[in-house]
Amino acid sequence: MSDIPKADELFKSIDYNPPTTGWMETPVDFSPGHWCYPAKPEKIEYMDSKLPGLWGPAREWLPSNDDWKLPPNWKEIVVNGFRERLKKFRTLQVYMDICVRCGACADKCHYFIGSGDPKNMPVLRAELMRSVYRGEFTLAGKILGNLTGSRVMEEDVLKEWFIYFYQCTQCRRCSLYCPYGIDTAEMTMMARELMHLVGLNTNWIMEPVANCNITGNHLGIQPHAFKDIVDFMVDDIEEVTGRKVKAPLNEHGHEILFITPSGDVFADPGIYTFMGYLLLFDYLDLDYTLSTYASEGGNFGSFTNNEVMKKLNAKMYAEAERLGCKWILGGECGHMWRVVHQYMDTMNGENQWSGMTTPKSPITGTVFETSAATKMLHITEFTSDLIKHNKLKLDPSRNDHLRVTFHDSCNPARGMGLLEEPRYVLKHVCNNYFEMPEGTTREQTFCCAGGAGLNTDEIMEIRLRGGLPRGNALRYVQEKHGVNLMACICAIDRATLIPLADYWAPGVGISGVHELVANALVLEEGEVRTMDMRQEPLPGFEDEDDDWTPPNMEDA
Amino acid sequence: MTFDTVLAEQKARLAKGWAELILRTYPKETQKVWTRQRDRFQNPVGAAILEATGDLMNLVIDWKDAKEIAASLDRLIRIRAVQDFSPSQAIGFVFLLKKLIRDEFFKAMEKDGTLADLLRFEARIDNLALMSFDIYTKSRDEVFRLRVEEVKRSQSNLLKRAGMILDVTADQSAD
Numbered sequence A: 001m002s003d004i005p006k007a008d009e010l011f012k013s014i015d016y017n018p019p020t021t022g023w024m025e026t027p028v029d030f031s032p033g034h035w036c037y038p039a040k041p042e043k044i045e046y047m048d049s050k051l052p053g054l055w056g057p058a059r060e061w062l063p064s065n066d067d068w069k070l071p072p073n074w075k076e077i078v079v080n081g082f083r084e085r086l087k088k089f090r091t092l093q094v095y096m097d098i099c100v101r102c103g104a105c106a107d108k109c110h111y112f113i114g115s116g117d118p119k120n121m122p123v124l125r126a127e128l129m130r131s132v133y134r135g136e137f138t139l140a141g142k143i144l145g146n147l148t149g150s151r152v153m154e155e156d157v158l159k160e161w162f163i164y165f166y167q168c169t170q171c172r173r174c175s176l177y178c179p180y181g182i183d184t185a186e187m188t189m190m191a192r193e194l195m196h197l198v199g200l201n202t203n204w205i206m207e208p209v210a211n212c213n214i215t216g217n218h219l220g221i222q223p224h225a226f227k228d229i230v231d232f233m234v235d236d237i238e239e240v241t242g243r244k245v246k247a248p249l250n251e252h253g254h255e256i257l258f259i260t261p262s263g264d265v266f267a268d269p270g271i272y273t274f275m276g277y278l279l280l281f282d283y284l285d286l287d288y289t290l291s292t293y294a295s296e297g298g299n300f301g302s303f304t305n306n307e308v309m310k311k312l313n314a315k316m317y318a319e320a321e322r323l324g325c326k327w328i329l330g331g332e333c334g335h336m337w338r339v340v341h342q343y344m345d346t347m348n349g350e351n352q353w354s355g356m357t358t359p360k361s362p363i364t365g366t367v368f369e370t371s372a373a374t375k376m377l378h379i380t381e382f383t384s385d386l387i388k389h390n391k392l393k394l395d396p397s398r399n400d401h402l403r404v405t406f407h408d409s410c411n412p413a414r415g416m417g418l419l420e421e422p423r424y425v426l427k428h429v430c431n432n433y434f435e436m437p438e439g440t441t442r443e444q445t446f447c448c449a450g451g452a453g454l455n456t457d458e459i460m461e462i463r464l465r466g467g468l469p470r471g472n473a474l475r476y477v478q479e480k481h482g483v484n485l486m487a488c489i490c491a492i493d494r495a496t497l498i499p500l501a502d503y504w505a506p507g508v509g510i511s512g513v514h515e516l517v518a519n520a521l522v523l524e525e526g527e528v529r530t531m532d533m534r535q536e537p538l539p540g541f542e543d544e545d546d547d548w549t550p551p552n553m554e555d556a
Numbered sequence B: 001m002t003f004d005t006v007l008a009e010q011k012a013r014l015a016k017g018w019a020e021l022i023l024r025t026y027p028k029e030t031q032k033v034w035t036r037q038r039d040r041f042q043n044p045v046g047a048a049i050l051e052a053t054g055d056l057m058n059l060v061i062d063w064k065d066a067k068e069i070a071a072s073l074d075r076l077i078r079i080r081a082v083q084d085f086s087p088s089q090a091i092g093f094v095f096l097l098k099k100l101i102r103d104e105f106f107k108a109m110e111k112d113g114t115l116a117d118l119l120r121f122e123a124r125i126d127n128l129a130l131m132s133f134d135i136y137t138k139s140r141d142e143v144f145r146l147r148v149e150e151v152k153r154s155q156s157n158l159l160k161r162a163g164m165i166l167d168v169t170a171d172q173s174a175d
């Protein structure tokens, strides 16, 4: 019973005056629900055996306990690591120095907008790090301390980092509004790197990292099981379309390697998008293969540190070389494209094998010069080019039961500027398309609040409040236009937007873009479909299966 | 003039006062930003507070439409149920209306001997609190349901493969 507050405590809690302490002194709540579960020790041991020296001690620990079992010299490790990175990453040094605290970013973060917690204002989130920078590395900070908003690295400060740098999805919305272009997401990345050095980590990130390193996908599925699952989907596609599609896996000598997030292979509703790819490629008779070793397009390493991000990313070129593919077609994924677009060429450009060429559509002949550096093409660029050249026979009326809006996932939108292609595709495969209000889409899109490794159920409240701005805009088009489906081009979104929509705009479903492409794709002249990719009856065919009466209801 | 009429005449001002009190349940820095930002898409919490208090003032004075009242309460409670509040803090905003009304009218009504009217009105606020309790509990249940469903969904294809999900449809079922 000790968890139930006593009457006088309750009485006090009905005092509505918020804390009057300054934000820096306001204590942090470490009770469950405020943090993601720490990584299992065996995951850390495994990663430490592969990339030693980056992970701190492997151990059982819990943020709700006082003792986080940090290594004795943790402070030295963090401060030295900070110093090293200030030298190594010029941006970090600049971002530490140039913020003028103008506050333009203050109300731009979805976590602040939804929670009202000032430490979720990007400027204050960054200040968690900047205050230490001043306290440890600048003369004024060292002498004047608190007067300049400086503090030295103490355990409380580190613990606060753990809470707040895991309440940043690295979405970069704040940086869009900063007159100096300060990118708080990059600071979050650095803070997380430093925390990893002393063993502060989360299982939802580290388990996929370890699994991706072992088997190539985030659940650690081995190749034979992966094949079984893909075969299931091939059967389901046949059930819907009557067509038995090819699903080449680990085959040598094809022109294209197709890589997509493994979430689309395992998780509802991503699987329907995956089926969409298979159907489209079969229809085109595309010369491609999937790889089980590079079966995770998403890069969970990018949520930890540069080294793992690079290692996991390298797998894409390694598989292209092993299988002899000339270029890589990438599926609907968020952070995969952030990594490809912003880091891949620098990190692994030299690992491209000599046979790689700039992506060229074998169907239309279009050469995608914008992908010349990485040799990786986004599926919506590929498909919109097909549509533009009239290479797909489409019947958008098959999606007439859907009233669709599009959620710009942060990474493709802000990380690579992919704004038009998915819309172009959607408008050709559905008749009912509606935009959410200005200021909530395109570059200014609101995050799903589940990116950067936060898509785990133990912080559902944090995700839901962070998802409020997106949910609120969605609710608006639901009420105004009857929208009942939000499409997106990111596997994490396809997972995390479901509870978000259920909570803030109940009745709106979530899908990928290529699920809708598959619905609309006319495989041959006169093809009639009775159900969509989810095996739900299409309008006009609702009654087909409905002549069954539950046994005990016959007389009713 | 009935107390309802008095309230109706001042409802805009009262709703605003109530909204301000609710806003004060958030930290100072936040209050500043949320008072300034008027765009309902950029500041959904601020907008929900303003709109819900406005609607509720009308509805409580009318005291006819329980469904509408629940819908308005739901707008705010759904938000506060996932913010960092204890349950009592999350729904305590209802009692801020009581506080406001007492601050505004108690002394004068005591003098005129019309306190009974005030108490009658307060009974409505107590009712709001009870409804809020139900709505809060429903919202929390929803959060837990979302957690469970998410875990199931994230591995749906694996469960299928392991034969742990049975896809029974009418034509395959024995009866």
Ligand code: SF4
Binding pocket: A108, A109, A110, A111, A121, A122, A125, A167, A168, A169, A170, A171, A172, A173, A174, A175, A184, A185, A188
């Ligand atoms: S990057 Fe996104 S989540 Fe992080 S502080 Fe900026 S707006 Fe918030």
Ligand code: SF4
Binding pocket: A098, A099, A100, A101, A102, A103, A104, A105, A106, A122, A123, A177, A178, A179, A180, A181, A182
């Ligand atoms: S907008 Fe840029 S300069 Fe202004 S407070 Fe935010 S990070 Fe600092």
